[in-house]
Amino acid sequence: MSSILTNLSALAALQTLKGVNSNLAKTQQQVSSGLRISSAKDNAAYWAIATTMRSDKSSISAIKDAIGLGQATVDTAYEGMQSVIGVLDKFNTKLVAAKEDGVDKGKIQDELNQLKQQMVSIAASSGFNGVDWLNTSLSDIYDSAQATTSLVSSFVRNSQGGVSVDKMDVDLSRLSLFNSTGGGLLQADARDVGTIGGMRILDLTQPIGGDFTSYDGVNGSSGWMAPNGNGGSAGIFALDSFPVGSPLDFNTPGAQISFDITLDKEASNPQNYGSGDTRADFENLPGPYYGGYTPPSIVITKADVDAYDPTLGGIVSTNTQFAGVLNLKLQAQGASVNASYNMYDPPGSNNWVHSPELMTITTLQQAHGFGSYVEISNLNSVGVGTGGLKEDSAFGSRGSGMALDFKTFIDATDGGNKDGIDISFDFSVNGPPTKSYSFNRTYINSVLNRNDGKVETSDDMATLMHSLLDADWPGLVIDATSPTTVIIKSDPAIDRQFGSGTSIAFNNVRVSNEPRSVFNILDIDVEQNPDLIDKYIDYMNITMSKVRAGATRLGSLQQRLDMQSNFADVLQNSLASGIGKLVDADMEQESSRLTALETQQQLALQSLQVANQNPQAILSLFSA
Incomplete structure (x- = not known):
């Protein structure tokens, strides 16, 4: 039927046109923005994931910038360390030349002084952005809390949605050449345990800076008293x-x-x-x-x-x-x-x-x-x-006893090792079998109820020895007989052995921070101390080894930072790809849909025009 009140055909055509226009607007928005999901109403779950991933991508970009800053710091320190190694080689050559008879040691010292200043200058100039790892001002370089600095390495989001920035620690005690309070690689190592309370006698005929710890054995049969033992x-x-x-x-x-x-x-x-x-x-x-x-x-x-x-x-x-x-x-x-x-x-x-x-x-x-x-x-x-x-x-x-010439010593902190310097030794009474023992700063503090790793008195030393030896040597007598003497002996009421078959000894004493540097390189003077040239050369061998080790650590840091930077690039690309898969529009598909919707729109308009023709015909009847 026809009605002048309701044009059903026009209403249907209009509804179709509205649907086509809506789809056309959505498709035009996707084509213009390139996004399939541009807001939460399009797909709340995918939109939330994509938004988080975009945030992570921005964070990784910032991390990459920080890694670049770290790379510049490490590269500068490495170049400085390499330059110092070259100067040290020349310095060592001059020391060897100073051993020659008839050479003018005053002139050689002048050259050494110039090389010293060159090393100081290199260390002071090897900083980046105000950070200089080769020239530090740490109040205690052996304190790991002070000597540890960090470099940004990565950005991490855990499974619970929490985020964190990972860092890599750098131990400056293994890199610093000159520290304002001492302890740099070119300065004396102040962590000297000395005789370890009398457990050993440092043999001054050995090269200074050499391994002080190889005091092996005691020959009881000849009555020979070893530096750290006594034979009957x-x-x-x-x-x-x-x-x-x-x-x-x-x-x-x-x-x-x-x-x-x-x-x-x-x-x-x-x-x-x-x-x-x-x-x-x-x-x-x-x-x-x-x-x-x-x-x-x-x-x-x-x-x-x-x-x-x-x-x-x-x-x-x-x-x-x-x-x-x-x-x-x-x-x-x-x-x-x-x-x-x-x-x-x-x-x-x-x-x-x-x-x-x-x-x-x-x-x-x-x-x-x-x-x-x-x-x-x-x-x-x-x-x-x-x-x-x-x-x-x-x-x-009777060789079953010895007197330790006690001197106070401190087991210092050792870089990142919070337990301090490790000291180990073998102990025996009246021959084998020997038993092995070890202690460190943490052990000393526990036994002596301290917090500074210090064995301060002969009574402290006796207590320490009791804690280590009593369980294995129940017949051992350990007494602090004076402020400077600790007696360690077998109990004569139990052990009646006498003569060449008896002995007591601390053997194979080892200290984890030895060999150590015992000179400041700036104090070396072949003109004033010609008798120390051999010891200077021994010191240089140890020091150059430690400086090369420092350069190796910097090289390892360079390699790791390069890997982290490359990984950041890969991760950024991976995130961009993931975001695209979630929210990007398929442009070929949307372009084809846009063309189809535009055609549908034209057809819908034409349908609406046709639908509106019937009311016009009815009106013509009344006008006639």
């Missing part, structure tokens, strides 16, 4: 000079030498060995005392000379021959005779004496008792001389 010695004394030019002729009827020998009785009172070296703390055993072993009298006749060497014809002409004859008689009893004087004189001292003209007699300590003693008594001769034999006696020394 057997009873030994020197006989008189053999009568040169007056041979002993045992061919005379009845010719003989006789004597008694007593071996290995225990000392009943403290022994003083001269030179102020009283070792009563180590040697006074509680009673009862073993009285020694005394075999039947020793008698030497022509038969004994013939048994030693029948070619001698019963005549002994040298101390070597006489020692051989005596050994045939004495070794089975537990003593020996040496043809040359080779011992500490006086016993217990550090005076080592050797003479090929004198003989010594020594106990062999063959299980007669725990003592270490030798005595010749009741010496008689018939028809012949005594050949240097004499009546005398000697106690050995």
Whole structure:
């Protein structure tokens, strides 16, 4: 039907036109913006993800700028370090030249001074944007909290949506050449543990700056006292000079030498060995005392000379021959005779004496008792001389104890290692097996209830040693007997061993920050200290090694920063691609849709015109 009130065809055409116009507007917006999703109403989930990814992409761009700043800082420090290495090579060459005889050390020192200033200048000029890693002003360069700086490395968003900026730490204590309070690579390392409270004696004959820690072993059998250990010695004394030019002729009827020998009785009172070296703390055993072993009298006749060497014809002409004859008689009893004087004189001292003209007699300590003693008594001769034999006696020394010459020391912090410097050692009493121990700043603070890593008193040292050794050596006595002395010994009530079989030692002492620098390079002076040139050269070897290690660390940082920068580029591209896949419009598809919608719009307009023609026809009837 037709109606002048309602044109259903026009309404349908109009509705179609509105739909086409709406789709056309949306498509035109996507084509003009290039976005399929431009606001949250288009697709809330995808819009939120894309917005977050755009934020991350901007953050990574900022991170990349920060990485570039870090790269510039590292590159500048690296170039400075490389330049200093070149100067150090020249410096070392000049030191070697200073060793030559007749060279003008004053002129060489002038050249060294110029090289020093060049190193100072390079270090002061190797900063970027006010940051100079080679020339620092740290109040304590060994404090990791102060010595650690950071470089931006990456941007991270975790699974919970939280964001963070990752950084890489840089330890300036391993890079700084000059620090205002000391401790730079070209300055002395102040973290010196010295003798470690007396555990070792620094051997000044070793190169300064060398490895101070290789004090291995103690030779108890010879009574030699090592720098960080004590060995006992057997009873030994020197006989008189053999009568040169007056041979002993045992061919005379009845010719003989006789004597008694007593071996290995225990000392009943403290022994003083001269030179102020009283070792009563180590040697006074509680009673009862073993009285020694005394075999039947020793008698030497022509038969004994013939048994030693029948070619001698019963005549002994040298101390070597006489020692051989005596050994045939004495070794089975537990003593020996040496043809040359080779011992500490006086016993217990550090005076080592050797003479090929004198003989010594020594106990062999063959299980007669725990003592270490030798005595010749009741010496008689018939028809012949005594050949240097004499009546005398000697106690050995007990090596199961030592006195630590205590000096205060500090276990300092060690860069990034909060536990401080590691100190390790082996310890033994009376020979193997040895046991290994170690401690550091954290351990010291725990045992001594401190916070500074300091072993301040001899009582502190005794407490530290107790904590380390007691569990493995229950018979050990450790006492602080004075402010400068700590006694460590086996308990004589438990351990009655004496003589050459006894020893106590700290061996294989190792300190984690050694070898260390012991000079400031700016203080080196070959003109004023020509006797230190060798030590300067040793110091340079250590220092150059540490500076090269610093350059290596900077090179590693350069490589890592380059990798991070490249990764930031890749990550930015990946984010851009991901955002595009979520929200970008397909331009080919939208362009085709735009053309189709424009055609639909024209058709819809034409349909609307046709639909409006029927009302016009009805109106014409009324006008007629």
